[in-house]
Amino acid sequence: SHQFSLNGNPQDPNCHGIEGSLGAYHQCINSVQLYGPTNASPIIGNVAKMAREALHQQQAKDYFILLLITDGILTDMDQTIHMIIEASELPMSIIIIGVGNADFDDMERLDGDDEVLSIGTRKAKRDIVQFVPFRDFKNVPPQKLASAVLEELPEQLASY
Numbered sequence: 001s002h003q004f005s006l007n008g009n010p011q012d013p014n015c016h017g018i019e020g021s022l023g024a025y026h027q028c029i030n031s032v033q034l035y036g037p038t039n040a041s042p043i044i045g046n047v048a049k050m051a052r053e054a055l056h057q058q059q060a061k062d063y064f065i066l067l068l069i070t071d072g073i074l075t076d077m078d079q080t081i082h083m084i085i086e087a088s089e090l091p092m093s094i095i096i097i098g099v100g101n102a103d104f105d106d107m108e109r110l111d112g113d114d115e116v117l118s119i120g121t122r123k124a125k126r127d128i129v130q131f132v133p134f135r136d137f138k139n140v141p142p143q144k145l146a147s148a149v150l151e152e153l154p155e156q157l158a159s160y
Helices: 017-028 041-055 077-087 105-110 142-150 153-159
Strands: 064-070 092-098 129-133
Touching: 041 064, 041 077, 041 092, 077 092, 077 105, 092 105, 092 142, 092 153, 105 129, 129 142
Parallel strands: 064 092, 092 129
Antiparallel strands: none
8 A cells, every 4th residue: 555654553653753753764664665656645635634633622732744755756646736735724734755766846836835736726725845855965964854854844834
């Protein structure tokens, strides 16, 4: 499946903090076989559902950050755009890291830096996507990658 919990626990797929995310990544990287197609809309939909449910709790204080690491272009781009537009009114952000030499031009479109993400007459309420091509950071200190990955997060959180 192209959708699985990184920490190996589908009942509680959340990774808490950077340490939890890195630990889960290191734990599964040697046991997961990556393959296509690359569909992001179901994953975004699942996180959006969690964010929507959190809003209905008495103390809605959670903000969700989805980290997608992909080595290919999305095969469900229109569905992904629809899901991002829907999620743009929820307490969530999406960070996409592109690895490898694929053509990631469509990912740049998802990262609404130049214009608000839209499809047809639907427009995102706010920019919730940050795309970073890993290849641009291969030969620089890891702090530069971390800075680029997290660059838009404060504004995304504040705009919510």
